[in-house]
Amino acid sequence: MTQPKRYKRSAGLLLFRRSGDGAEAGVEVLLGHMGGPLWAGRDAGGWAIPKGEYGPEETPRDAARREFAEELGLPPPEGEYLPLGEVRLSSGKLVTVWAVEGDLDPALMVPGTFTMEWPPHSGTEREFPELDQVAWFRPTLARNKLMAGQLPFLERLLTLLAD
Incomplete structure (x- = not known):
């Protein structure tokens, strides 16, 4: 009898x-460019929501907050955490993301x-x-930068904010 395959789980925060204001009013999201040599020089599709894996001893929301702090070297923002649900990536990993409104200076990041x-x-x-860097993007540009598997989270945030 074979055991069912256990997929990894990951959680993150989309700030x-x-x-x-006026005609220029809008929303910006904070994305991080993936570090390391495999992502160097890759811009389109090389940016991600700060997230990371967690085990059964941790809740997804606690993991999302921890990963934000670990990846950016900054405390996770306080405020209302808006659930954006889950997405199963092509790798099989299940990703859960929350959106939270806040602001931070990308220059303060200590990865x-x-x-x-x-x-x-x-x-x-x-x-x-x-x-290797974080930056603020308007949704139109974020769609081009963000890894394809994470695009549903951006769209869910925009739908939530439009309602």
């Missing part, structure tokens, strides 16, 4: 702010790091930032 062998098969372990 948004309202910007401008968390990960270690990997680089170059491949070299035997050399190197440390890289999980996110």
Whole structure:
């Protein structure tokens, strides 16, 4: 009898702010560019919602807050957490995201790091930032930057804010 495949779970926070006024009024979202050599030089599809994996000992919302702090080196924002639901990525991973309104200066980010062998098969372990930069984007540009599997979260946020 085979065991069912257990997929990893991940949780994150999509920070948004309202910007401008009048005809320029709108929403901006904070996205992070994936760090490490595999994402270097990749802009379109190389940005993500700050998120990370968690285990059964942690609630998804607690994991989302922890991952925000780990990836950006800044405390997660306080405020109303708006559930954006779940999305199963093509890898099988189940991602849960909340939106929260807040503001932060991207220059204050102190990214968390990960270690990997680089170059491949070299035997050399190197440390890289999980996110090498964060930036604010209007939805039109965010759609081009964001990893395809995470686009539903942006669309859900925009629908929620329009209601």
